Amino acid sequence: MNAEPRKINLEQWDREYARLRAAGMTEPVYGGPLSRHVADGDTRLLKLRYDNSPAALRLWNFLLTEEDRLRAARDDGKKLVGAMKDLGTVPVMAYSLDNLVAFYPDGAWWIPCVMELNTGLLQIADSLGIDESFCPVRAMLGAFITEAHFPLPDLLTCSVGATCDDFSAIAQRLNGLGHPILWWEIPHRRPAENGEQAVTLPGGFSAPQSQIDFVRSELSRVKAALEELASRSLDDDTLAAGIAKANLVRELLAQLRHLAFTAPLCPMPALEMLIAEMLAIHFCSDQDETILVLTDLLAEVTRRVAAGTGHLPADAARIFWVNPVADLQAMNLLEDCGGRMCGTEYLFAHALDPIPTTIPTMEALAQMALADPMVGSAFDRAARIVADIRRFGAEAVIVSRIPGASHCALEGEIIGQVVRETYGLPVLEIEVPSITDATQATLRTRLEALVETVKDRRER
Amino acid sequence: MTEPSRTIVYTCPYVPAEWIAAHGLQPRRLIPLPTDGATVAPRVEGLCPYARAFANDAAAENAAGIVVTTLCDQMRRVYDLLARGTRTPTFLLNVPKTWQTVAAQRMYLEELKRLGRFLVRLGGHAPSYNELAETMTQHVGWAASAISPVHDASVPIAVVGGPLMQRDRILFDLIEESGGRIALDATETGRRGQRRAFDRRRLTENPLMELADAYFSIPDASRRPNSELYSWLKNELTQTGVRGVVFHHYVWCDAWRAELARLKEWVGLPVLGLDSDGHDETDVARLRTRIRAFLEMLQ
Numbered sequence: 001m002n003a004e005p006r007k008i009n010l011e012q013w014d015r016e017y018a019r020l021r022a023a024g025m026t027e028p029v030y031g032g033p034l035s036r037h038v039a040d041g042d043t044r045l046l047k048l049r050y051d052n053s054p055a056a057l058r059l060w061n062f063l064l065t066e067e068d069r070l071r072a073a074r075d076d077g078k079k080l081v082g083a084m085k086d087l088g089t090v091p092v093m094a095y096s097l098d099n100l101v102a103f104y105p106d107g108a109w110w111i112p113c114v115m116e117l118n119t120g121l122l123q124i125a126d127s128l129g130i131d132e133s134f135c136p137v138r139a140m141l142g143a144f145i146t147e148a149h150f151p152l153p154d155l156l157t158c159s160v161g162a163t164c165d166d167f168s169a170i171a172q173r174l175n176g177l178g179h180p181i182l183w184w185e186i187p188h189r190r191p192a193e194n195g196e197q198a199v200t201l202p203g204g205f206s207a208p209q210s211q212i213d214f215v216r217s218e219l220s221r222v223k224a225a226l227e228e229l230a231s232r233s234l235d236d237d238t239l240a241a242g243i244a245k246a247n248l249v250r251e252l253l254a255q256l257r258h259l260a261f262t263a264p265l266c267p268m269p270a271l272e273m274l275i276a277e278m279l280a281i282h283f284c285s286d287q288d289e290t291i292l293v294l295t296d297l298l299a300e301v302t303r304r305v306a307a308g309t310g311h312l313p314a315d316a317a318r319i320f321w322v323n324p325v326a327d328l329q330a331m332n333l334l335e336d337c338g339g340r341m342c343g344t345e346y347l348f349a350h351a352l353d354p355i356p357t358t359i360p361t362m363e364a365l366a367q368m369a370l371a372d373p374m375v376g377s378a379f380d381r382a383a384r385i386v387a388d389i390r391r392f393g394a395e396a397v398i399v400s401r402i403p404g405a406s407h408c409a410l411e412g413e414i415i416g417q418v419v420r421e422t423y424g425l426p427v428l429e430i431e432v433p434s435i436t437d438a439t440q441a442t443l444r445t446r447l448e449a450l451v452e453t454v455k456d457r458r459e460r
Numbered sequence: 461m462t463e464p465s466r467t468i469v470y471t472c473p474y475v476p477a478e479w480i481a482a483h484g485l486q487p488r489r490l491i492p493l494p495t496d497g498a499t500v501a502p503r504v505e506g507l508c509p510y511a512r513a514f515a516n517d518a519a520a521e522n523a524a525g526i527v528v529t530t531l532c533d534q535m536r537r538v539y540d541l542l543a544r545g546t547r548t549p550t551f552l553l554n555v556p557k558t559w560q561t562v563a564a565q566r567m568y569l570e571e572l573k574r575l576g577r578f579l580v581r582l583g584g585h586a587p588s589y590n591e592l593a594e595t596m597t598q599h600v601g602w603a604a605s606a607i608s609p610v611h612d613a614s615v616p617i618a619v620v621g622g623p624l625m626q627r628d629r630i631l632f633d634l635i636e637e638s639g640g641r642i643a644l645d646a647t648e649t650g651r652r653g654q655r656r657a658f659d660r661r662r663l664t665e666n667p668l669m670e671l672a673d674a675y676f677s678i679p680d681a682s683r684r685p686n687s688e689l690y691s692w693l694k695n696e697l698t699q700t701g702v703r704g705v706v707f708h709h710y711v712w713c714d715a716w717r718a719e720l721a722r723l724k725e726w727v728g729l730p731v732l733g734l735d736s737d738g739h740d741e742t743d744v745a746r747l748r749t750r751i752r753a754f755l756e757m758l759q
Contacts, residue, residue, distance in 0.1 A: 129721020134714060160557040160684045165533040168557065168684065169718035175685055176722045183684040185558045187567065188530045193574070210570070217563050377540050401506075406533040406714055409506030414540060 088351030096242025265310025483584030509738025
């Protein structure tokens with residue numbers, strides 16, 4: 001049933017879909033031709049190019065039906081938890097309780113892209129004083145006002161402290177509009193000082209035990225709120241089972257990333273890999289289905305690697321990408337310019353690391369929260385990026401600035417500096433807005449120049 | 461041979477000057493000037509001009525140490541530049557954004573103790589409770605003082621916002637020159653950024669606890685939730701009889717920029733929103749015109 005890897009547009013996908021159905025492809029309940037989402041307003045889909053595998057189709061359909069899943073969960077009597085500014089901690093707790101469903105309201109930052117600014121979410125944010133000087137995640141405010149993209153959650157949590165000011169300010173604006181928020185504090189991660197017990201966190205960063213203790217106490221407040229919402233206790237065994245399931249997702253993604261970034265031929269395009277990685281932080285509102293979607297994707301990638309097939313020429317420039325893009329089309333553009341994704345750091349590298357299972361559960365989650373690359377020094381984050389560059393053999397780095405994001409002003413320079421000092425690799429800093437159409441010619445030129453630089457360096 | 465500096469430079473209101481002084485060092489709250497000759501922080505898009513100016517001014521000071529806080533993400537990240545770009549020992553004080561829990565209050569207290577250890581490493585000495593209490597008593601005058609009502613023809617104005625650099629104090633001159641009177645300086649570098657008066661009984665019982673409590677209760681836009689800022693403003697605006705609000709923030713200061721629309725909805729008074737990139741000299745002409753128009757409307 002599986003054809004040779006190809007990138008196809010939406011029209012081609014419709015034909016391919018008919019062929020696959022005729023060949024006996026079965027789909028989950030949310031399946032169907034991708035083009036049907038355009039009727040829902042997802043017009044950016046018309047401009048993207050996709051991997052042609054049934055596994056990729058399932059991934060896309062899973063992503064684009066999240067709202068339906070959330071509404072169905074509510075209809076089934078489940079409670080909804082909006083885990084804001086949370087890259088993989090509160091959802092692990094929430095999904096441990098079978099009558100809770102967690103989602104990521106911040107994910108609304110892709111709505112202006114996917115719906116090509118047709119929803120008016122950014123205009124609503126503007127009207128609330130959250131203008132374009134803020135990160136595109138401000139679209140979330142509009143989504144809360146219109147209630148058209150996700151149902152209002154029964155509980156809203158938000159981490160604050162060592163987080164970006166944009167999101168914190170936007171969440172406060174939301175709070176000021178009457179949405180109660182359970183704020184929990186994540187301190188800036190620092191190294192242990194003399195006399196303090198140092199703990200190595202998952203992923204390799206280090207923090208003093210006192211900070212872990214503090215975060216554990218903060219997460220205990222969140223846990224208590226979840227228990228109250230669920231009307232049941234989240235005991236250690238239940239949480240351990242939830243952690244094991246989250247680790248399964250992380251393990252699948254680790255295998256997927258390893259194969260996708262190191263195979264001689266690129267077995268899965270950057271766009272689908274970006275979507276897959278995002279599943280790690282919130283499970284797209286269905287943790288069990290996430291596991292099935294990733295299992296399918298991994299099987300397809302494994303099959304392609306074994307068969308020696310893939311996308312892009314074998315000499316594609318091996319690029320490491322830092323920060324997620326607001327416009328998904330940037331992922332296509334990289335490949336059009338002769339680049340291939342070989343390593344990523346989309347702000348949540350820690351959510352891809354296994355959660356420790358040999359220590360008490362809440363201690364493990366506290367360690368994970370503190371392992372977030374964004375809560376420490378930009379030099380820490382750069383060190384992790386450098387280690388991953390070596391692991392995946394990248395030849396150049398793209399730091400993709402998020403417009404208006406408070407962390408982007410300085411960290412790109414620091415990351416670039418560390419990469420250059422360590423490996424002497426070329427580094428390109430670009431900015432990717434929600435819709436890149438107006439800047440695409442410039443972006444293309446810059447990406448092509450980077451690819452050319454990589455190839456020149458090979459010949460030297 | 462010059463004397464080694466005993467000065468500790470900081471700008472954030474959550475750094476207790478008395479704590480530094482009690483360690484035998486000289487606290488200096490640096491209100492920066494925007495400088496073009498960057499030493500550690502370049503002028504880049506997205507970087508708050510205040511954070512940049514502080515980093516560059518602090519780096520240029522002959523200080524024994526620099527204290528930066530996590531009050532905003534920009535300052536937190538500027539710390540990286542200072543720590544790597546200067547020889548001056550630099551300390552990052554974790555100031556919790558949450559404030560309603562005992563854990564957050566305790567964390568702030570523990571951070572002050574950690575700051576104390578840093579000060580000792582710089583040549584300070586760990587103060588006894590009595591020494592600290594004495595220092596706090598000597599510096600009672602640093603606290604926010606009550607405002608006396610003034611009755612004249614000028615229009616009472618509140619200036620609300622984040623910190624102001626030295627040059628941006630011109631805002632006050634322009635308001636007064638246009639027929640206004642600063643009845644309330646609710647900027648971070650003004651009255652709002654000052655701690656409450658110490659409670660003498662608690663000061664005697666446990667001075668460090670009282671110090672932490674007095675500073676931790678400073679209201680700010682960055683606190684979560686920041687409802688205490690609005691409680692404080694409500695009280696102050698009522699007491700001062702303010703008739704208009706001038707709201708100032710620097711470009712790329714998300715915490716304050718986001719509050720402008722909310723303040724307008726909430727305050728029930730005319731609000732003039734002003735932003736500044738902290739560099740542009742032509743700002744003054746634009747500022748003067750806008751402030752005059754605002755004051756004319758209020759007169």
